[in-house]
Amino acid sequence: MMEITQLRRNPRIMRDIFEAELAQLGDNLVQLSVKVHEAIVNAGEALLTADVARAQQVITADDAIDELAREADDRAVLLLAQQAPVATDLRIVVSALRMSATLERMGDLAQHIAQVARRAYPSKAVPEDLTPVFSALQDASVRLAKRLTRLLETRDIAEANAIERDDDIIDDLHQDTFAALLGSHWEGTAQETIDITLVGRYYERFGDHGVSIARRVIYLVTGTDTQHV
Amino acid sequence: MMEITQLRRNPRIMRDIFEAELAQLGDNLVQLSVKVHEAIVNAGEALLTADVARAQQVITADDAIDELAREADDRAVLLLAQQAPVATDLRIVVSALRMSATLERMGDLAQHIAQVARRAYPSKAVPEDLTPVFSALQDASVRLAKRLTRLLETRDIAEANAIERDDDIIDDLHQDTFAALLGSHWEGTAQETIDITLVGRYYERFGDHGVSIARRVIYLVTGTDTQHV
Numbered sequence: 001m002m003e004i005t006q007l008r009r010n011p012r013i014m015r016d017i018f019e020a021e022l023a024q025l026g027d028n029l030v031q032l033s034v035k036v037h038e039a040i041v042n043a044g045e046a047l048l049t050a051d052v053a054r055a056q057q058v059i060t061a062d063d064a065i066d067e068l069a070r071e072a073d074d075r076a077v078l079l080l081a082q083q084a085p086v087a088t089d090l091r092i093v094v095s096a097l098r099m100s101a102t103l104e105r106m107g108d109l110a111q112h113i114a115q116v117a118r119r120a121y122p123s124k125a126v127p128e129d130l131t132p133v134f135s136a137l138q139d140a141s142v143r144l145a146k147r148l149t150r151l152l153e154t155r156d157i158a159e160a161n162a163i164e165r166d167d168d169i170i171d172d173l174h175q176d177t178f179a180a181l182l183g184s185h186w187e188g189t190a191q192e193t194i195d196i197t198l199v200g201r202y203y204e205r206f207g208d209h210g211v212s213i214a215r216r217v218i219y220l221v222t223g224t225d226t227q228h229v
Numbered sequence: 230m231m232e233i234t235q236l237r238r239n240p241r242i243m244r245d246i247f248e249a250e251l252a253q254l255g256d257n258l259v260q261l262s263v264k265v266h267e268a269i270v271n272a273g274e275a276l277l278t279a280d281v282a283r284a285q286q287v288i289t290a291d292d293a294i295d296e297l298a299r300e301a302d303d304r305a306v307l308l309l310a311q312q313a314p315v316a317t318d319l320r321i322v323v324s325a326l327r328m329s330a331t332l333e334r335m336g337d338l339a340q341h342i343a344q345v346a347r348r349a350y351p352s353k354a355v356p357e358d359l360t361p362v363f364s365a366l367q368d369a370s371v372r373l374a375k376r377l378t379r380l381l382e383t384r385d386i387a388e389a390n391a392i393e394r395d396d397d398i399i400d401d402l403h404q405d406t407f408a409a410l411l412g413s414h415w416e417g418t419a420q421e422t423i424d425i426t427l428v429g430r431y432y433e434r435f436g437d438h439g440v441s442i443a444r445r446v447i448y449l450v451t452g453t454d455t456q457h458v
Contacts, residue, residue, distance in 0.1 A: 094309070190415055
């Protein structure tokens, strides 16, 4: 006991412990992001091909995402308690807390997309006319999720900027879904209109959350707060 | 300078400073909650009466909510840096960080409802048949927001439980909106179907966020984690 206490009083050793714990927290976020990427890949596939087994897989897998987010949070709070970080270190830990909540939410949104696919089964929730726009939404969202993992691994600002561009594409495509629903060619049922409206909204929020994480990383790396722009 | 340093080394004085800062953080959250209550009151009124001026007021007022949330966050981070709280104190500060983000999001949802009202003007976004269900959604949401302020002021668990019940009512009413859209009597346009779908979703999320805060307070007061049930 005496020895551990002495070790903990050595600032260099304290710093090494802090760095190691911070690295583990970073790993937790990357793991979360990998799971979110997997969830959106499968949710979109389930949606576009009416694959109910795959939809169910996404819904079931969401528990693991929630659990990972909880682990990340616990680690962050433990870090705050044991290391009492200040300045940049504190900013990193607080950001991690927020990013884990955001990633958890992105998992929920993928799950919601899967739930729509499951409810519509054996029909497709997205009618033929709208398949191209939802395929494009899916592609942009998968790309964004992939970039998020790389961003969390590398802190490369170029990835953060590319995420912002993917989100702009998602926003434009989201507007296209409304244009299609409000155009003279739309003859879908109320259920189809509801599904398209909700799924479009889920993708849009998915993109927004990706941007929120991108901006947090930009802030951590450059000190520039683009979060509230 | 010497004197302040000495004061800060006195544990009792440190504790007093901590308590005072924590009380101010609590006040920030109450102020936020009051603004969120005001926002949902006005957003629902704007929605149900096609009052575009009131809708605009909610949209404009959202900046003040964002600013208050930022203040609360800054105060919480400063508290972490200066006081390095542990155990229950740390739990309170971390919860405050999360609650401010949630309240900020509730403000956004009220703003989204106001935006739908503004876009539909001079028409009403909610057709006559659906006015009763949206009035009921509005009543339950306003009640929930009011309770949230009282809960943050008093930490009375009875308010937290009542918030859960209000949210159950909101969820049931949300289902009623789908039932109406999918019933044989529905003859609304695609735009109306979109608006009802989105506004219903905004109210539902508003209620969910209220519950998330209620559970955090229950956790702080009783130590029982109902957040992940």
